[in-house]
Amino acid sequence: MTAERSAALHGEVVERDVVIVGGGPAGLSAAARLASAGLAVTILDEQPELGGQYYRRPAPAVAEQWGDHRPDGGRLIARVRAAGAECRTGHLVWGVDDDGRTLLASDAAGHPVRLRARHLVLATGAFERVFPFPGWQLPGVTTPGFAQHLAAGDHTTIGERVVLAGSGPFLLPVACSLIELGVTVVGIAEAGRPYRPSLRALGALGHPARLRELAGYVARLARARVPIWQETVVLRADGRDRVSSVTLAAAARPARPVRTVEVDALCVGYGFRPQTDLARMLGCAVRVDVASGDAVPVTDAAGRASRADVYVVGEAAGIGGVHAAKARGLAAAHDILTREVRETVPVAEVRRVASARRRLARFTALTDSLYPGPAALLATLAPALPADTMVCRCEAVRAEEIRATAAGSADGDLNATKAWSRAGMGPCQGRECGFAVAGLVRSVAPRPGAGDGESRVEVFPSRLPVRPIPLATLLELAGPDSQEGDRS
Amino acid sequence: MTTRTADAVIVGAGVLGASVASHLARSGHRVLVLDRGAPGREGSGTTAGNLHMQAVHTKRPGQAVPLDSARFLPLQRAASDRWETLEEELETSVEVRRTGGFTIAETDEQCRELHDKHGWEAAAGIPTEILDGDAARAALPLLGPTVAAATWCDLDGYANPLKVTPAYLDSAARHGGRTLAFAPVRRITRNGDGWRVVAGHGAAERVVDTPVVVDVAGPWLGEIAAMAGITLRMTPVAIQMHATVRSSATMSHLVQHIGEGLSVKQVAAGNLLIGGGWPALSMDLAGRSGTSLDSLVGNVALAVRVLPFIRDLRLLRMWAGPLAATPDEMPVIGEVPGAPGFYVAGGTYAFTFAPLWGETLRCLIEGKPPPVDISDLGPGRLMVPAGGSARDNGLEQENPQDRRSKRC
Ligand SMILES: Cc1cc2nc3c(=O)[nH]c(=O)nc-3n(C[C@H](O)[C@H](O)[C@H](O)COP(=O)(O)OP(=O)(O)OC[C@H]3O[C@@H](n4cnc5c(N)ncnc54)[C@H](O)[C@@H]3O)c2cc1C
Ligand SMILES: Cc1cc2nc3c(=O)[nH]c(=O)nc-3n(C[C@H](O)[C@H](O)[C@H](O)COP(=O)(O)OP(=O)(O)OC[C@H]3O[C@@H](n4cnc5c(N)ncnc54)[C@H](O)[C@@H]3O)c2cc1C
Numbered sequence: 001m002t003a004e005r006s007a008a009l010h011g012e013v014v015e016r017d018v019v020i021v022g023g024g025p026a027g028l029s030a031a032a033r034l035a036s037a038g039l040a041v042t043i044l045d046e047q048p049e050l051g052g053q054y055y056r057r058p059a060p061a062v063a064e065q066w067g068d069h070r071p072d073g074g075r076l077i078a079r080v081r082a083a084g085a086e087c088r089t090g091h092l093v094w095g096v097d098d099d100g101r102t103l104l105a106s107d108a109a110g111h112p113v114r115l116r117a118r119h120l121v122l123a124t125g126a127f128e129r130v131f132p133f134p135g136w137q138l139p140g141v142t143t144p145g146f147a148q149h150l151a152a153g154d155h156t157t158i159g160e161r162v163v164l165a166g167s168g169p170f171l172l173p174v175a176c177s178l179i180e181l182g183v184t185v186v187g188i189a190e191a192g193r194p195y196r197p198s199l200r201a202l203g204a205l206g207h208p209a210r211l212r213e214l215a216g217y218v219a220r221l222a223r224a225r226v227p228i229w230q231e232t233v234v235l236r237a238d239g240r241d242r243v244s245s246v247t248l249a250a251a252a253r254p255a256r257p258v259r260t261v262e263v264d265a266l267c268v269g270y271g272f273r274p275q276t277d278l279a280r281m282l283g284c285a286v287r288v289d290v291a292s293g294d295a296v297p298v299t300d301a302a303g304r305a306s307r308a309d310v311y312v313v314g315e316a317a318g319i320g321g322v323h324a325a326k327a328r329g330l331a332a333a334h335d336i337l338t339r340e341v342r343e344t345v346p347v348a349e350v351r352r353v354a355s356a357r358r359r360l361a362r363f364t365a366l367t368d369s370l371y372p373g374p375a376a377l378l379a380t381l382a383p384a385l386p387a388d389t390m391v392c393r394c395e396a397v398r399a400e401e402i403r404a405t406a407a408g409s410a411d412g413d414l415n416a417t418k419a420w421s422r423a424g425m426g427p428c429q430g431r432e433c434g435f436a437v438a439g440l441v442r443s444v445a446p447r448p449g450a451g452d453g454e455s456r457v458e459v460f461p462s463r464l465p466v467r468p469i470p471l472a473t474l475l476e477l478a479g480p481d482s483q484e485g486d487r488s
Numbered sequence: 489m490t491t492r493t494a495d496a497v498i499v500g501a502g503v504l505g506a507s508v509a510s511h512l513a514r515s516g517h518r519v520l521v522l523d524r525g526a527p528g529r530e531g532s533g534t535t536a537g538n539l540h541m542q543a544v545h546t547k548r549p550g551q552a553v554p555l556d557s558a559r560f561l562p563l564q565r566a567a568s569d570r571w572e573t574l575e576e577e578l579e580t581s582v583e584v585r586r587t588g589g590f591t592i593a594e595t596d597e598q599c600r601e602l603h604d605k606h607g608w609e610a611a612a613g614i615p616t617e618i619l620d621g622d623a624a625r626a627a628l629p630l631l632g633p634t635v636a637a638a639t640w641c642d643l644d645g646y647a648n649p650l651k652v653t654p655a656y657l658d659s660a661a662r663h664g665g666r667t668l669a670f671a672p673v674r675r676i677t678r679n680g681d682g683w684r685v686v687a688g689h690g691a692a693e694r695v696v697d698t699p700v701v702v703d704v705a706g707p708w709l710g711e712i713a714a715m716a717g718i719t720l721r722m723t724p725v726a727i728q729m730h731a732t733v734r735s736s737a738t739m740s741h742l743v744q745h746i747g748e749g750l751s752v753k754q755v756a757a758g759n760l761l762i763g764g765g766w767p768a769l770s771m772d773l774a775g776r777s778g779t780s781l782d783s784l785v786g787n788v789a790l791a792v793r794v795l796p797f798i799r800d801l802r803l804l805r806m807w808a809g810p811l812a813a814t815p816d817e818m819p820v821i822g823e824v825p826g827a828p829g830f831y832v833a834g835g836t837y838a839f840t841f842a843p844l845w846g847e848t849l850r851c852l853i854e855g856k857p858p859p860v861d862i863s864d865l866g867p868g869r870l871m872v873p874a875g876g877s878a879r880d881n882g883l884e885q886e887n888p889q890d891r892r893s894k895r896c
Contacts, residue, residue, distance in 0.1 A: 463806065471801055475789060
């Protein structure tokens with residue numbers, strides 16, 4: 001009956017063997033392998049170009065003048081296209097149809113597209129983990145990812161004197177990219193204490209490439225005389241029309257200033273959070289990752305979710321970096337090929353990918369262990385956040401309002417706090433403030449809603465649409481009559 | 489697990505539970521409100537929050553029986569007066585907006601219905617005015633060309649549902665009332681002349697002895713009554729709402745449709761809320777009900793036809809919420825015959841009726857005459873004799889999917 005109704009909806013329905021959402025390293029790796037085995041594959045990405053975060057394509061003019069900063073990304077994209085995968089860029093997947101399996105997308109012009117496949121691969125990546133502080137609304141304050149995009153995509157700098165702050169290995173390559181563009185990186189404030197003399201020794205030990213890479217960045221920053229202030233966090237940013245200074249504090253005492261630095265840009269980020277809206281909307285089971293406090297989809301080694309026709313790969317399944325994302329994409333591709341029995345994947349190839357995946361998972365665990373877990377960080381930062389800090393920028397909700405709601409009748413329930421304070425109800429749908437709101441709720445009402453599993457998942461529920469979509473797109477689904485504004 | 493006492497135990501911290509708690513606490517009763525989850529998160533947290541003062545369209549999409557408007561309207565009139573003074577009574581703003589509303593008609597038949605409706609309203613003392621299409625567009629230029637006629641009512645409005653229930657609970661708390669969240673009621677037994685209510689699990693278990701139990705558990709109203717051995721015929725359904733991003737266009741009136749499921753308004757923050765009783769995809773009384781794309785598309789197409797400017801906005805989010813309907817679509821309120829001290833109240837449009845029903849329940853519990861005649865609205869008409877089941881009594885457990893049937 002549902003299928004009947006849906007058939008009455010207008011708009012193209014694409015039928016494929018595999019539909020992949022997300023054209024980053026994970027989705028591209030899966031697409032290349034599946035399409036080269038002859039499956040009908042469609043890969044969608046909301047961005048105008050494939051590549052995702054790591055392989056983001058430079059603007060043509062930039063590429064001409066400065067070259068491609070990541071040529072391997074360009075080669076991977078070319079392989080995907082050559083293998084015959086249908087590439088739909090500028091396509092946002094914003095929901096799931098009433099049948100629970102047809103994806104709803106809109107193309108660059110806002111026209112609706114519906115897609116069905118025997119296997120869905122969700123490779124939707126991650127978004128940056130931010131935590132508010134007084135002054136974070138000032139122009140010139142951004143995330144490290146944004147600074148990186150400007151640097152890589154447009155060859156443009158975020159500022160001339162920049163402080164990077166937050167936590168995690170990602171701050172280091174961003175600092176290096178900025179230095180390459182001639183920016184003065186005044187310093188890096190890292191909330192944890194990962195950079196000890198032993199790091200380099202560690203890197204040399206078991207050939208963990210990622211640690212060696214980190215050690216390399218540390219060395220480059222040392223040559224540029226960029227100080228790394230460890231166990232340091234941002235207390236506040238000041239400025240009139242734009243940020244002009246940042247005041248830092250010791251992470252252990254996040255309310256007491258230790259130094260103020262003049263800057264014209266400030267980038268703050270605490271790593272990444274998996275983007276799991278679609279997986280959750282499709283009904284895939286999630287579990288809470290204790291260290292990060294994030295909800296991550298439950299998957300098997302091949303990335304297969306609790307729903308047999310859905311795979312979640314790359315950062316969407318848990319943060320692990322570009323190499324892990326590629327390995328996960330390939331593992332899912334192998335699993336699908338095996339199930340489709342069109343081709344037996346050579347045992348050696350399967351083994352190679354599986355062992356790379358395991359090795360990378362170990363390295364990820366090792367690097368993660370160097371940095372403070374986001375959940376623990378949140379527990380120290382949230383109580384220290386000044387009462388009048390704007391936490392939800394979309395709806396202008398301050399920390400004290402969130403605390404009062406959470407401690408009051410919401411009784412520690414994250415979603416009740418959201419509903420009653422409006423934090424997370426704006427156009428970003430809680431992607432920006434969700435982490436902080438969860439921390440504030442927990443800091444004033446430590447008792448999670450009387451022990452049922454769902455309420456311990458510290459993320460806002462996934463609701464259609466994944467991002468705000470034009471009503472005109474929906475009208476097109478309703479059919480031509482509605483579009484003309486006539487009686488139907 | 490100690491036994492406590494209370495003058496009244498209220499099961500359900502929705503808008504009705506919160507209202508009756510406030511009314512009872514303010515007149516000196518020791519009340520305890522129990523909710524299985526966070527307060528006000530079910531029907532009362534997902535509602536459109538419209539204050540329906542002119543006649544509501546008599547059938548939601550898919551609804552089996554039309555509402556008896558002639559009987560309903562005097563109650564709406566009485567509820568209207570109470571919303572007038574609510575913010576004063578609660579000592580806080582709950583964003584009550586009484587900026588009036590239109591009910592529009594597009595077809596000849598709907599125009600005729602509009603005239604009938606106008607007649608009932610006049611009889612009940614609710615002032616409405618009939619406008620032809622052009623006059624309606626002159627009054628609200630945002631209305632589209634298909635609008636053939638409309639009624640206008642000054643009293644229509646809306647309030648912020650996310651503020652009303654908490655404000656009632658705060659008011660109860662200021663007068664000594666207590667609310668326990670995450671304390672699901674599990675057992676209700678006779679205890680002498682009164683009742684013993686057991687809520688919560690394990691170490692958090694509460695046992696409360698009380699002469700009065702008020703069952704205002706919304707869609708779970710029947711389930712709670714059953715704990716006390718009372719079988720009531722109620723039909724829980726789930727319907728959905730759609731919200732756009734903020735719009736700079738200003739529309740301060742409520743717009744509804746006489747013949748189809750539509751209600752549109754712009755809330756204080758600038759977002760447009762579009763609803764009208766379109767069915768959710770699924771009802772999940774244990775968790776969150778699922779939303780339906782078909783309903784979204786149908787509701788939005790209708791909204792754009794009536795208010796074309798909406799076409800240029802973006803959909804921000806949608807959600808579904810449960811509500812309890814009686815088989816005759818009329819509210820249920822009163823003491824359960826044969827179960828002294830056990831009161832129930834609920835049914836659709838309970839948001840509009842919350843101030844009136846809170847006061848009415850207080851009067852009933854105190855043995856005073858209620859402010860409106862509710863003698864025909866008691867639970868007796870919904871009772872199933874012991875041993876019978878709802879199904880034996882001809883109540884069709886309606887599949888929410890079947891509610892899709894009626895469309896434009
Ligand atoms: C802002 C940002 C910058 C980063 N920069 C770097 C860096 O410079 N160096 C580094 O080592 N790591 C970087 N990372 C980490 C990086 O995400 C991973 O290492 C790697 O890119 C993960 O690959 P992936 O395929 O899992 O996801 P991604 O590369 O994130 O790709 C996911 C893709 O899915 C698309 N997508 C998501 N949701 C939808 C939807 N609903 N509809 C359609 N398309 C959708 C996105 O547009 C994106 O292109 C960055 C991460 C972020 C968030
Ligand atoms: C989408 C939508 C739009 C609506 N639009 C309007 C409108 O515009 N105007 C209008 O007047 N009405 C509207 N309604 C109807 C109205 O919102 C509801 O009738 C009203 O909010 C119900 O209030 P309630 O207190 O009876 O029930 P609810 O708000 O549903 O509260 C019942 C409470 O009982 C609790 N409970 C359940 N089981 C137990 C247990 N075992 N122990 C303890 N507690 C328990 C629940 O957790 C819940 O909090 C709408 C409803 C919906 C869903």
